[in-house]
Amino acid sequence: MSGSILVVGGGFSGVTAAVEAAEMGYNVYIVEKESYLGGRVAQLNKYFPKLCPPTCGLEINFRRIKTNPKITFYTMTEVESVSGGPGNFSVQIKVNPRYTTPQCNNCVSGAEAVTTEVPNEFNFGMDMRKPLYMPNPMAFPNQCVLDASAVSSGDGEKIKAAMPSGHIDLDQKPEILNLNVGAIIMATGWNPYDATKIDNLCFGKYENIVTNMMVERMASPSGPTGGKIVRPSDKEEPKTVGFVQCAGSRDENHLNYCSYICCMATLKQALYLREQSEDVEVYVFYIDIRSPGERYEKFYKRVKGDAKVHFIKGKVAEVRGGSSPGGVVLVAEDTIGGGKIEKEVDLAVLATGMQPTGATVQIPGIEYNSDGFVVPKEGIIPCGCAKRPIDVVSSAQSATAAALKAVQTLVRRAG
Amino acid sequence: MAEENLVQPDLAFIKGVMDAGGDTLNCCYQCATCSVVCPLSTPESPFPRKEMLWAQWGLGSKLAGDADVWMCHNCGDCTKYCPRGARPGDVLSAIRINAIRYYARPKALANILNSTGGVISTVITAMFAVLVTAFLWSRYTGQAFPIPKGTVVYHKFLTVVPIDIVFLSLAAFVSYVSLKGIIEFWGDISRGAGLPTSFNGHAVTPAWSELFPKYMWPAIKEILSHERFKKCGEIKERATGHIWVLWSFIILFTVTIVVMIQADILGNIWPNAGFETPLVWYHPIKIAANIGAIMIIGGTWMLMNMRRKKTAEGIMKSSTQDWILIGIIFAVGISGAATEIIRLINIPVLAYPTYVLHLGCVATLFLALPYSKFAHLLYRGTAYVYQHWAEDVKAGKAGFGLEKPTTREKM
Numbered sequence: 001m002s003g004s005i006l007v008v009g010g011g012f013s014g015v016t017a018a019v020e021a022a023e024m025g026y027n028v029y030i031v032e033k034e035s036y037l038g039g040r041v042a043q044l045n046k047y048f049p050k051l052c053p054p055t056c057g058l059e060i061n062f063r064r065i066k067t068n069p070k071i072t073f074y075t076m077t078e079v080e081s082v083s084g085g086p087g088n089f090s091v092q093i094k095v096n097p098r099y100t101t102p103q104c105n106n107c108v109s110g111a112e113a114v115t116t117e118v119p120n121e122f123n124f125g126m127d128m129r130k131p132l133y134m135p136n137p138m139a140f141p142n143q144c145v146l147d148a149s150a151v152s153s154g155d156g157e158k159i160k161a162a163m164p165s166g167h168i169d170l171d172q173k174p175e176i177l178n179l180n181v182g183a184i185i186m187a188t189g190w191n192p193y194d195a196t197k198i199d200n201l202c203f204g205k206y207e208n209i210v211t212n213m214m215v216e217r218m219a220s221p222s223g224p225t226g227g228k229i230v231r232p233s234d235k236e237e238p239k240t241v242g243f244v245q246c247a248g249s250r251d252e253n254h255l256n257y258c259s260y261i262c263c264m265a266t267l268k269q270a271l272y273l274r275e276q277s278e279d280v281e282v283y284v285f286y287i288d289i290r291s292p293g294e295r296y297e298k299f300y301k302r303v304k305g306d307a308k309v310h311f312i313k314g315k316v317a318e319v320r321g322g323s324s325p326g327g328v329v330l331v332a333e334d335t336i337g338g339g340k341i342e343k344e345v346d347l348a349v350l351a352t353g354m355q356p357t358g359a360t361v362q363i364p365g366i367e368y369n370s371d372g373f374v375v376p377k378e379g380i381i382p383c384g385c386a387k388r389p390i391d392v393v394s395s396a397q398s399a400t401a402a403a404l405k406a407v408q409t410l411v412r413r414a415g
Numbered sequence: 416m417a418e419e420n421l422v423q424p425d426l427a428f429i430k431g432v433m434d435a436g437g438d439t440l441n442c443c444y445q446c447a448t449c450s451v452v453c454p455l456s457t458p459e460s461p462f463p464r465k466e467m468l469w470a471q472w473g474l475g476s477k478l479a480g481d482a483d484v485w486m487c488h489n490c491g492d493c494t495k496y497c498p499r500g501a502r503p504g505d506v507l508s509a510i511r512i513n514a515i516r517y518y519a520r521p522k523a524l525a526n527i528l529n530s531t532g533g534v535i536s537t538v539i540t541a542m543f544a545v546l547v548t549a550f551l552w553s554r555y556t557g558q559a560f561p562i563p564k565g566t567v568v569y570h571k572f573l574t575v576v577p578i579d580i581v582f583l584s585l586a587a588f589v590s591y592v593s594l595k596g597i598i599e600f601w602g603d604i605s606r607g608a609g610l611p612t613s614f615n616g617h618a619v620t621p622a623w624s625e626l627f628p629k630y631m632w633p634a635i636k637e638i639l640s641h642e643r644f645k646k647c648g649e650i651k652e653r654a655t656g657h658i659w660v661l662w663s664f665i666i667l668f669t670v671t672i673v674v675m676i677q678a679d680i681l682g683n684i685w686p687n688a689g690f691e692t693p694l695v696w697y698h699p700i701k702i703a704a705n706i707g708a709i710m711i712i713g714g715t716w717m718l719m720n721m722r723r724k725k726t727a728e729g730i731m732k733s734s735t736q737d738w739i740l741i742g743i744i745f746a747v748g749i750s751g752a753a754t755e756i757i758r759l760i761n762i763p764v765l766a767y768p769t770y771v772l773h774l775g776c777v778a779t780l781f782l783a784l785p786y787s788k789f790a791h792l793l794y795r796g797t798a799y800v801y802q803h804w805a806e807d808v809k810a811g812k813a814g815f816g817l818e819k820p821t822t823r824e825k826m
Contacts, residue, residue, distance in 0.1 A: 200452065200496065246446070246498075250444075250446075250498055250499075251498030251499075252498055252499060252500055253496070253498060254498075287444065287445070287446040287447075314446075314447040314451075315446040315447055315448050315451075316451070317447070317448040317449075317450075317451035317452050317496060318451045318452060331451050332447065332451055333447035333450040333451055333461045333464055335445060335447050335464065339458055339459055339460070339461065340450065340451065340456070340457075340458040340459075340461050342458075
């Protein structure tokens with residue numbers, strides 16, 4: 001019997017579930033595969049519909065973690081297997097080395113010591129970073145990371161020499177740990193759907209086609225373009241932007257479900273663009289605008305009221321290079337106006353959907369459905385986007401509910 | 416005042432569409448991917464998204480009188496990219512089959528010629544009719560019936576006069592039914608597209624002097640070269656088999672007419688002018704006929720294999736009506752070749768029954784023209800002509816004083 005709870009995934013859902021359970025008095029472990037907590041939310045510029053920055057929700061939760069001794073969290077850690085049953089799971093985890101020590105929170109001197117650069121995954125490869133880096137400006141834990149590849153090359157020693165002594169530890173090794181827990185909350189979240197798989201939308205073929213998450217990073221003040229949404233080819237602010245809704249979602253050839261957030265994300269990003277430039281024209285190609293609930297509906301009406309945001313009911317199914325340099329032509333049928341529309345835009349944004357991480361990486365001992373969502377079982381409770389595609393608010397609610405279910409599992413087993 | 420339109424769903428039409436392979440039509444959620452990925456869909460009047468909606472609403476007459484349905488060559492690109500598995504390519508194919516039925520008169524013949532049993536019965540009936548005619552003819556000529564004596568010469572069994580009488584009257588009937596269907600179809604597509612009508616509400620038509628050179632000839636050229644068919648993405652191979660069959664029809668039709676004029680008409684006027692059939696193998700007409708025979712069999716064979724393969728791969732569906740047409744044409748080709756080969760080998764007991772079978776198959780194919788999938792020749796051809804005409808009307812170049820046409824009905 002174990003009175004502890006494991007939360008797999010340290011994104012918004014996982015962190016919420018962990019603090020809720022810990023504040024009820026239970027021991028909680030968080031296992032996160034990235035080097036920081038906060039997950040996809042940490043990559044966002046603003047939440048919809050209130051348009052506040054993600055630091056809002058995340059920082060409060062990080063403080064709750066810091067001040068609660070019942071929470072133990074592991075970053076850069078993966079769950080290797082799950083066995084046992086409700087009340088008594090045995091979980092094997094692998095903690096990968098960070099090659100730095102907790103006092104290492106300023107890596108400037110180490111980063112300058114080497115010339116090697118790699119694409120920055122936090123910004124979807126839109127800029128480069130050094131092998132010693134802070135994962136993101138609000139990273140929690142606030143500790144630098146040194147790439148394993150740098151350790152095996154000569155860079156590691158150079159960085160170690162340039163950094164204050166005791167900050168870099170090249171001798172760290174992966175550690176295998178076994179956790180005994182009574183319940184598991186699966187908060188493994190999502191990945192943006194791989195847009196290159198939607199062959200007719202030509203992502204990767206034309207430079208000025210980006211995804212909605214890339215726009216989010218560009219719009220972020222800490223992002224690769226310092227908060228400006230620009231087109232990749234010439235770093236100019238676009239004068240016309242086309243949003244391609246349902247890029248992969250609601251499509252049995254790709255994601256056979258509605259990803260729930262892409263319509264709202266597009267409406268929000270239309271506002272980013274309108275704030276950025278007075279004369280930018282935004283075209284949204286959609287099947288249906290899904291803005292459920294009163295607050296989202298209001299948000300939709302607000303964006304719709306902008307005369308420079310145009311809505312065209314018809315899915316983009318063909319993309320071509322345009323006549324102007326870097327231009328992209330989006331082709332759709334205007335199902336209300338009639339006829340085909342060929343709209344040339346400076347920048348095309350694919351509103352790609354959310355694919356649960358279970359679609360690509362599965363943990364042995366956990367059951368997934370055909371789309372990759374976690375199947376709930378007694379003692380194994382999915383929440384957030386591991387359960388179904390949802391927004392941040394609903395993720396928080398489902399995480400709280402999952403915490404309660406996990407506690408119930410422990411209490412019932414304890415008799 | 417808003418105009419009120421009560422939609423009266425034509426459930427029988429839609430049931431027909433669902434039975435002919437269009438049973439996925441209700442999966443459509445109108446995203447319009449299909450209209451964009453289609454290589455043949457036009458910018459002004461894209462398809463097949465609107466047709467999917469009309470089918471869901473049960474607008475049978477609107478679908479039957481829609482020229483765009485015939486612009487589709489069923490390449491399957493839309494079906495491949497459809498996010499909901501609604502298979503627009505198969506639905507359109509099923510709509511075409513039902514549009515043919517919609518314009519066919521009498522409906523009873525359409526029912527017979529669209530079922531496998533009905534087609535086989537028709538072939539048997541036709542064979543019986545041929546036998547009866549031959550029997551009566553043998554009383555007149557004095558030849559033995561049913562197997563004339565001596566080497567196989569088919570006009571001992573039936574000379575051209577009774578054949579021509581039967582087939583020309585059949586041709587007259589088929590032409591009448593076809594023409595009636597085409598005229599009705601033309602009216603419906605014109606009204607459906609919102610083209611201007613005359614003062615009494617009739618669809619306007621091109622002047623006779625312009626119809627052929629300006630509108631029919633470009634359409635014929637496109638059909639002969641399969642220009643549009645070849646734009647189809649997923650099924651390039653299909654065009655090859657189809658063009659073989661089309662050209663074999665043209666060749667066989669021409670040689671039949673030539674032989675009819677030479678042997679049946681001129682030969683009867685001047686019995687010794689040398690128009691004797693059967694023609695020797697090196698006669699140009701005979702050579703053309705044999706090439707036609709090879710092409711009809713080869714082309715149908717290609718179509719059959721392609722369809723089987725693409726159906727198995729799930730790229731397209733195949734309905735009874737699809738197989739019936741391929742089946743009849745293949746039977747015509749095979750029985751025709753067998754008739755010639757057995758004659759050359761000279762086996763009377765086999766030759767004459769095969770000849771009867773061949774005539775039965777040919778008669779059935781003739782009769783099937785306005786009723787079966789064979790009618791795609793009529794309606795797609797008409798739709799092509801119409802499209803050229805409609806372009807001129809919309810551009811104000813049709814020349815009947817209407818510079819600006821009424822705006823197209825928006826869907």
